[in-house]
Amino acid sequence: MKKEINYSIAIIFFLVISIIMLPKLFPLIDEKIFTQNYRIPYYAGEDYFLFNKYAKFLSQIDSIPLLGDSVIWGHYVHEEESLSGELNLLSQKNFRNAGIDGVHPAAMNGLVEYFAGDIKNKKVIIGINLLWMSSRRHDLSGEQNNEINHKILLPQFLEKIPAYQPTIEERLSSAIKKNFEFLLWADHIKISKFNSSNLYQWTMENPQKNIIEFFKPEEKKFMPPESITPRGLTIQDIQWVDMEASLQWRFILKTIKILQDRNNKLLAIITPFNEHMMSASSIKKMDSMTKAIKEELKREDIEVIDCPMLLPEEFADSSHPTAKGYEKIAKYLISNKSFLKFIER
Amino acid sequence: MLFSTWSFLLFIISTVLIFSFVKSIKGKIITLLIFSIIFASWKNPLHAAILLWVIFFDYFLIKKINNSEKKRLWLYLSIINSISILAIFKYSLLILTSLNEILQLADASLRLPVINFQAPTGLSFFIFISMGYVIDSYYGRLQQEKNFAIHGLFVSFFAQISAGPIARASNLIPQLKSLSHLKKENLIIGFNLFVYGLFKKQALADYFALFSDKIFSNPANFSSGDLILGALAFTWQIYFDFSGYTDMARGVAKLFGIDLMENFRLPYMAASTGDFWSRWHISLSSWFRDYLYIPLGGNRSGRIKEIRNIMLTMILSGLWHGAAWNFLLWGSIHGVLHVASKLISSVKLISYIPLSIKRILIFIVIIFTWIFFKAETATDAFDFIYGIFSFNFKSTDIPPFMIALMIIAYIHHWLKEYRIIEFMERDIIKTILSCLMIFYIIFFCSGNLSDFIYFQF
Numbered sequence: 001m002k003k004e005i006n007y008s009i010a011i012i013f014f015l016v017i018s019i020i021m022l023p024k025l026f027p028l029i030d031e032k033i034f035t036q037n038y039r040i041p042y043y044a045g046e047d048y049f050l051f052n053k054y055a056k057f058l059s060q061i062d063s064i065p066l067l068g069d070s071v072i073w074g075h076y077v078h079e080e081e082s083l084s085g086e087l088n089l090l091s092q093k094n095f096r097n098a099g100i101d102g103v104h105p106a107a108m109n110g111l112v113e114y115f116a117g118d119i120k121n122k123k124v125i126i127g128i129n130l131l132w133m134s135s136r137r138h139d140l141s142g143e144q145n146n147e148i149n150h151k152i153l154l155p156q157f158l159e160k161i162p163a164y165q166p167t168i169e170e171r172l173s174s175a176i177k178k179n180f181e182f183l184l185w186a187d188h189i190k191i192s193k194f195n196s197s198n199l200y201q202w203t204m205e206n207p208q209k210n211i212i213e214f215f216k217p218e219e220k221k222f223m224p225p226e227s228i229t230p231r232g233l234t235i236q237d238i239q240w241v242d243m244e245a246s247l248q249w250r251f252i253l254k255t256i257k258i259l260q261d262r263n264n265k266l267l268a269i270i271t272p273f274n275e276h277m278m279s280a281s282s283i284k285k286m287d288s289m290t291k292a293i294k295e296e297l298k299r300e301d302i303e304v305i306d307c308p309m310l311l312p313e314e315f316a317d318s319s320h321p322t323a324k325g326y327e328k329i330a331k332y333l334i335s336n337k338s339f340l341k342f343i344e345r
Numbered sequence: 346m347l348f349s350t351w352s353f354l355l356f357i358i359s360t361v362l363i364f365s366f367v368k369s370i371k372g373k374i375i376t377l378l379i380f381s382i383i384f385a386s387w388k389n390p391l392h393a394a395i396l397l398w399v400i401f402f403d404y405f406l407i408k409k410i411n412n413s414e415k416k417r418l419w420l421y422l423s424i425i426n427s428i429s430i431l432a433i434f435k436y437s438l439l440i441l442t443s444l445n446e447i448l449q450l451a452d453a454s455l456r457l458p459v460i461n462f463q464a465p466t467g468l469s470f471f472i473f474i475s476m477g478y479v480i481d482s483y484y485g486r487l488q489q490e491k492n493f494a495i496h497g498l499f500v501s502f503f504a505q506i507s508a509g510p511i512a513r514a515s516n517l518i519p520q521l522k523s524l525s526h527l528k529k530e531n532l533i534i535g536f537n538l539f540v541y542g543l544f545k546k547q548a549l550a551d552y553f554a555l556f557s558d559k560i561f562s563n564p565a566n567f568s569s570g571d572l573i574l575g576a577l578a579f580t581w582q583i584y585f586d587f588s589g590y591t592d593m594a595r596g597v598a599k600l601f602g603i604d605l606m607e608n609f610r611l612p613y614m615a616a617s618t619g620d621f622w623s624r625w626h627i628s629l630s631s632w633f634r635d636y637l638y639i640p641l642g643g644n645r646s647g648r649i650k651e652i653r654n655i656m657l658t659m660i661l662s663g664l665w666h667g668a669a670w671n672f673l674l675w676g677s678i679h680g681v682l683h684v685a686s687k688l689i690s691s692v693k694l695i696s697y698i699p700l701s702i703k704r705i706l707i708f709i710v711i712i713f714t715w716i717f718f719k720a721e722t723a724t725d726a727f728d729f730i731y732g733i734f735s736f737n738f739k740s741t742d743i744p745p746f747m748i749a750l751m752i753i754a755y756i757h758h759w760l761k762e763y764r765i766i767e768f769m770e771r772d773i774i775k776t777i778l779s780c781l782m783i784f785y786i787i788f789f790c791s792g793n794l795s796d797f798i799y800f801q802f
Contacts, residue, residue, distance in 0.1 A: 002530075004771060004772040004773045005529055005530045005533050005772060007773045007776075008533045008537075008772050008773055008775075008776035009529060009533065011773070011776045011777055011780060012533075012536070012776060012780070014780075015780040015783070168352060169350050169351060169352050172350075172351040172352055172355065173350075173351050176351055182787075183787070186787045186788055189788065190788065198790075199789040199790075200551070200552045200555055200789070200790070201555070203744035203746045203747065204555050204556065204559075204744055207742040207743055207744040207745070208742070211745075211746050
């Protein structure tokens with residue numbers, strides 16, 4: 001009995017060691033996939049283990065990562081047509097798309113804090129999308145919202161986000177998950193190596209299929225969605241959230257602070273917002289916000305570049321450019337003195 | 346607080362740590378009592394207040410029973426208190442809506458206000474734990490536990506409070522009085538039991554639930570084959586759900602060196618309905634046997650009274666699960682089956698049926714009884730059974746993986762019953778399996794939290 005118990009303790013010890021070591025020994029990520037125009041695949045948007053390894057990879061090569069949301073990621077375009085892809089075409093520098101689809105500033109703050117720790121002593125371009133301050137709902141300072149993206153990346157206990165009101169269990173689960181590499185690794189395997197994140201649901205939905213197929217993931221190629229302009233958008237009065245009151249702006253500043261503390265050199269790009277769908281007063285308010293952002297970041301010693309005005313057809317929706325739009329922005333940037341100075345510095 | 350949550354993991358780690366730092370038995374008892382109260386109040390502090398009321402009230406009455414001549418008066422008072430709490434929280438809705446229906450039929454304009462109280466988790470469990478102790482004291486089977494903390498912990502111990510097992514004072518109180526330091530063998534056994542339970546719940550019960558919920562939600566849309574498998578899926582779901590919870594509860598208790606009673610002994614290997622009840626939810630069926638069936642006279646007062654006693658016990662056992670007609674019907678059906686089984690057991694022909702055939706037949710009967718348990722109403726249950734016998738066997742979308750798991754579960758029952766896989770009871774094998782189960786749960790289970798079926802009772 002006693003011997004069996006001692007062996008059992010040894011087995012549990014082995015289990016603990018496995019849990020610690022498996023993600024390190026077998027990350028199951030081939031770095032060859034990180035080509036110049038690579039971006040975290042759409043389906044792997046919540047694969048933070050993959051993002052972490054990608055960030056580590058970026059830290060080891062001579063590159064300029066572009067951090068940001070779906071505008072940086074390129075929601076309506078193929079990877080080579082995204083901003084980093086277009087910049088790579090126009091320059092000899094190695095721009096890398098480190099955006100994630102759907103990652104709002106509060107989540108970006110968590111992403112940078114927990115999963116981009118390896119990005120140190122580098123030049124980093126950070127995208128600022130005014131969309132996240134275009135309403136209290138986007139700003140997360142409004143009523144409870146159950147459809148927030150990347151909840152796990154939000155602060156769970158130390159900071160209050162009015163729109164985010166999960167149960168204690170959900171908070172705890174998120175807090176544990178983002179600090180526990182094995183669970184992130186398990187998620188990475190589920191996302192990248194299985195046909196679905198849930199075997200049981202998959203068997204229910206595919207009763208005729210052989211279970212072996214579950215372990216042979218189908219190719220999940222991203223097909224950019226069709227633009228919704230000019231049909232879908234009408235002139236709107238945007239309910240901008242004041243910068244002083246904006247929760248998302250606070251998170252942008254926090255993210256910048258984290259990146260600066262890691263000795264990174266930052267350049268901020270205010271990504272375009274579709275002025276063609278805005279009332280005159282909304283445009284006026286947006287301009288004043290842009291000005292305030294520039295001033296505030298200037299105080300932090302960060303150069304800010306405001307993207308050029310795009311034509312209506314260069315917008316795919318309220319804030320995402322089309323391929324043409326990205327091309328225009330890239331051309332503008334590559335001829336911008338501040339930008340050139342930053343990349344050549 | 347569900348056992349399968351991170352909150353509980355942190356809760357249990359904190360409890361174990363503090364328990365290990367406290368040296369005296371008194372301190373250990375107080376520690377477990379405090380954590381039990383925290384556990385009970387997790388969802389709603391009012392729930393802990395109800396629990397505390399039951400603890401205080403019955404502690405006081407047991408004292409009275411032991412020290413006064415009017416023992417019966419104090420016993421009745423305690424039972425009235427317990428039944429009243431159950432009636433308010435669990436049965437008031439059924440009673441009031443039924444009364445309103447009667448008033449409506451009688452064309453009366455009066456309507457009684459219907460209030461749906463949210464019952465504390467495991468209300469029926471801790472009420473029965475406490476009631477059993479009072480009855481034992483009345484019959485002089487036990488000396489009163491003078492230490493209030495031990496009494497309080499016996500009723501409220503967090504491992505058993507949500508869904509049992511329904512502990513007996515004679516078993517649990519002596520263990521609480523001799524709580525010792527953490528022992529590695531207890532930690533290993535407790536860990537294994539907990540992981541086995543977690544696996545039963547997350548890897549098996551929750552999977553079968555996907556299918557049974559789909560079928561039971563709209564049985565009219567499914568063929569006979571689907572309905573049979575839906576009933577079978579629920580048969581396994583409820584077993585793995587409840588026995589999984591019990592394993593987890595026993596595992597948690599074992600960490601502190603406490604052995605809670607076994608609640609399941611391969612119930613689907615029963616060879617008669619009586620045998621089924623000696624294997625299924627043993628703590629409840631033995632409670633009803635000891636505190637209701639035997640005091641009513643059991644089988645000692647002739648066949649008619651025995652039948653009455655069986656029926657009454659089984660009907661109340663059904664109602665214990667909840668205030669719904671389907672539970673009443675489910676209990677009644679078990680009563681009728683039990684009586685019928687008693688009556689035909691004297692027929693010689695029955696003894697010629699091989700034991701294995703009896704086990705299979707009883708398993709089939711049990712599957713049908715679960716239909717009444719799961720269905721929303723009695724009509725739904727009968728419609729479901731009618732659907733099964735419509736013999737419509739058109740092709741169905743049944744995952745072979747689920748069928749394979751059902752077959753494995755049934756084979757496992759047989760192998761275990763005939764002690765063919767006794768080697769799997771070794772601690773080292775269990776630990777290896779526990780580790781594999783953890784990996785399985787992490788990689789293949791959904792991670793979505795679902796309540797245990799028996800939490801509602």
